[in-house]
């Protein structure tokens with residue numbers, strides 16, 4: 001069997017086009033131009049790249065972006081005070097604090113200081129809490145896990161009653177992905193570094209979400225034939241044939257898994273492009289809510 005390839009790039013492009021249309025309609029109807037404030041603390045090069053990409057995508061969708069940069073030496077007070085200013089700014093509908101924050105800053109306190117109406121990353125403890133509770137709905141859902149769910153649905157996965165295994169329990173990917181699957185009535189197992197017989201657990205899954213950060217750890221013979229596999233991992237693998245000396249691969253051994261799975265996301269071009277698309281959608285929803 002050869003898996004269907006879930007084209008995250010194409011699905012994200014469709015979603016971004018829909019957001020651009022939604023934004024044009026909102027503004028055309030006299031509503032506000034959605035605005036996203038980005039807060040970048042310190043000089044982590046990867047964070048700078050991510051924020052640049054997010055701002056470019058905003059511009060393409062007709063969303064204003066307001067960049068704010070603080071030095072790595074910024075105090076907790078300075079970061080939270082910037083967030084409070086943005087909370088009060090009516091042009092700003094969404095606030096994105098790029099993680100990780102430099103050592104010494106209290107990430108939880110910063111995320112908590114974001115107004116939940118502007119928490120377009122969905123990391124505020126109230127939004128995560130609502131995601132975890134039955135019968136409650138968060139205002140925003142974290143973008144990467146939400147992107148995983150969009151990909152599964154677009155690929156035609158039946159979530160209700162499915163056995164889903166999420167490998168990884170981070171606050172930003174694994175745990176919210178598991179909570180979203182529970183909301184879709186899947187039966188969910190969450191695995192982590194202390195899980196016993198990981199291959200055996202993964203083999204039971206109709207749906208696998210891999211969010212580990214370990215190069216090609218999930219092998220083809222761990223995958224149940226026909227399973228839907230969503231690979232969130234982004235890892236560098238040495239490759240002397242490339243200019244950079246490396247290429248990006250996921251947490252799943254793609255070449256093996258593609259022979260067994262029913263559907264699978266590639267890396268790159270799978271989950272990665274979805275994160276920004278969902279951020280744009282969340283920002284548009286935040287602006288629509290104020291209109």
Ligand code: NAP
Pocket residue numbers: 144167168169170171172173174191192193194195198211212213214232233234235271272273275
């Ligand atoms: P993280 O915070 O480091 O979490 C990794 C998780 O994997 C942890 O829960 C850890 O378990 C678990 N784990 C580590 N080694 C394991 C092992 N040998 N067996 C089973 N579980 C193991 O990472 P993250 O932020 O969730 O990111 C995961 C991956 O997704 C990374 O490659 C990252 O680059 C990528 N990512 C991609 C996007 C995107 O596509 N847009 C966004 C975010 C992240 P413990 O909890 O026990 O430590």
